[in-house]
Amino acid sequence: MSKQCQILGTRASTGNRVSHSHRKTKRTFAPNLQSKRYWVPSQGRYVTLTVSAKGMKTIDRIGIEAALARIERRASHGR
Template sequence: MPKQCQLLGTHASTGNTVSHSHRKTRRTFSPNLQSKRYWVPSQGRYVTLTVSAKGMKTIDRIGIEAALARIERRASHGR
């Protein structure tokens, strides 16, 4: 499983670590991924998702049903 948010598709980005002397070394910025269990009333079961902190806020805003529909759309487009 890639280190990627299932809802938003957020993944690691790259940049530089800059020391006090301004030497630059390549590094990765990992997303804040959390494994979270959500109750889906229409299916009558729990679903475990790997989502970023921003993805959790999105689920709180739009609801788990709409979030699962959005995940299905992302999966069907092959992204």
């Protein structure tokens, strides 16, 4: 699986590594991804998600049920 948050879709972004002499070379900024288990009461089981730290905060805010619905919508749209 790619390095992508399942909730927000956050991917690695690119930028420049800048040396002391100010030369620039390309680099990537990886998202802060964590593998986290969540209990889903409606299904009576745990689900393991790969989410960013911001994605965890989103799940805390909207709830796991709404977050799973968001993942399903994203999967149905082919993203």
